[in-house]
Amino acid sequence: MSVRDLTSVKFILSEFNHPTLTKNLFELNAVKECVWFGDKLKISLVMPFVWRSVFEILQQQTTDKIIQTTKAKAVLWSIEYDIATLKRANNQHAVKNIKNIIAVSSGKGGVGKSSTAVNLALALQHEGAKVGLLDADIYGPSIPTMLGTSDQHPLTPDNQHMTPIMAYGLATNSIGYLVEQGNAMVWRGPMASKALLQMLYDTLWPTLDYLVIDMPPGTGDIQLTLAQSIPVTASIIVTTPQDIALIDAQKGIAMFNKVNIPTLGIIENMSYHICENCGHHETIFGEEGAKKLAQQYHTQLLGQIPLHRSLRQDLDQGKPTVMSHPTSKFTDIYCHLADNIASILYFQGKVILPDISVKTL
Numbered sequence: 544m545s546v547r548d549l550t551s552v553k554f555i556l557s558e559f560n561h562p563t564l565t566k567n568l569f570e571l572n573a574v575k576e577c578v579w580f581g582d583k584l585k586i587s588l589v590m591p592f593v594w595r596s597v598f599e600i601l602q603q604q605t606t607d608k609i610i611q612t613t614k615a616k617a618v619l620w621s622i623e624y625d626i627a628t629l630k631r632a633n634n635q636h637a638v639k640n641i642k643n644i645i646a647v648s649s650g651k652g653g654v655g656k657s658s659t660a661v662n663l664a665l666a667l668q669h670e671g672a673k674v675g676l677l678d679a680d681i682y683g684p685s686i687p688t689m690l691g692t693s694d695q696h697p698l699t700p701d702n703q704h705m706t707p708i709m710a711y712g713l714a715t716n717s718i719g720y721l722v723e724q725g726n727a728m729v730w731r732g733p734m735a736s737k738a739l740l741q742m743l744y745d746t747l748w749p750t751l752d753y754l755v756i757d758m759p760p761g762t763g764d765i766q767l768t769l770a771q772s773i774p775v776t777a778s779i780i781v782t783t784p785q786d787i788a789l790i791d792a793q794k795g796i797a798m799f800n801k802v803n804i805p806t807l808g809i810i811e812n813m814s815y816h817i818c819e820n821c822g823h824h825e826t827i828f829g830e831e832g833a834k835k836l837a838q839q840y841h842t843q844l845l846g847q848i849p850l851h852r853s854l855r856q857d858l859d860q861g862k863p864t865v866m867s868h869p870t871s872k873f874t875d876i877y878c879h880l881a882d883n884i885a886s887i888l889y890f891q892g893k894v895i896l897p898d899i900s901v902k903t904l
């Protein structure tokens with residue numbers, strides 16, 4: 544084999560296996576460049592979904608092998624994204640500037656849906672995407688507190704549209720920015736749904752790869768109306784491992800099935816408690832509940848988030864863990880979750896051309 548031969552490099556790359564890949568990197572058309580650059584090798588990828596954490600694993604697992612077989616001085620790795628737009632449920636038209644919408648739901652309140660939505664949105668951004676976050680949790684809009692933006696209000700340049708509030712790079716909107724605390728609680732179903740759809744369609748979103756929507760908890764009329772009216776790509780259900788939460792999570796999956804919205808999978812929050820003194824993992828709310836539920840409903844367990852005081856403290860202080868502790872094990876968990884979700888969204892979906900026709904209210 545000639546020293547300049549790239550066959551072995553391509554073989555090593557094509558052999559790379561990871562749960563986020565159901566095709567190899569060449570079948571995915573992700574290898575943009577694999578060339579000699581003087582005595583170094585240049586490998587550039589373009590991915591259709593976020594993949595930064597797995598890209599690090601790829602480098603760790605293959606760089607030495609590539610250097611050994613090619614005798615290259617070094618490998619110059621790079622990654623870019625061209626995030627795919629995926630077919631929306633029920634063939635709905637797009638919202639202007641938004642490629643994909645992920646609805647984060649829970650059958651029951653208090654399971655950590657908002658905490659998960661906000662850290663997931665930040666993790667998707669950390670992994671390389673342009674991300675927005677819409678707080679549709681009308682009866683308890685907690686996103687402004689979690690992002691430290693409670694005192695901000697969107698501007699309305701033309702008295703109809705709103706400029707999103709930017710927080711840590713995310714474009715956000717929330718009913719919490721618009722009405723006094725507690726006032727939205729008394730809204731009835733149709734009024735609440737209308738307000739939320741207005742926030743979705745009348746916000747001047749910048750170009751976004753993913754908009755994460757923190758849905759109102761529960762499976763009542765308002766949730767059903769919203770699920771049907773929002774051009775969602777897929778939904779995610781957050782639950783805790785307790786039986787009572789799992790029963791409600793089932794109702795959530797059934798609700799999305801009823802309106803033909805694919806459920807991407809289940810996130811188990813407060814999955815286990817990590818002892819702050821000895822690091823012991825304790826499954827205080829039970830074990831394997833979400834995994835069994837996922838199997839029963841032919842969906843998957845997307846990830847497990849531990850119960851830990853620092854996760855709550857960071858949110859209470861208005862700087863979620865992915866921002867306040869970017870190198871922590873918790874951020875790592877959220878980032879792998881983000882890569883996992885983005886890849887499943889891609890492989891389960893159908894790639895379409897972006898924004899041929901957009902919907903307005």
Ligand SMILES: Nc1ncnc2c1ncn2[C@@H]1O[C@H](COP(=O)(O)OP(=O)(O)OP(=O)(O)O)[C@@H](O)[C@H]1O
Nearest residue numbers: 652653654655656657658683760849850851854855
């Ligand atoms: N994994 C976790 N570890 C520690 N605390 C957590 C975790 N997840 C959520 N919490 C805390 O639990 C509380 C409830 O979380 P959150 O507001 O996200 O729940 P929710 O399901 O969105 O509730 P709601 O019914 O109001 O929509 C918050 O104080 C949050 O900081």
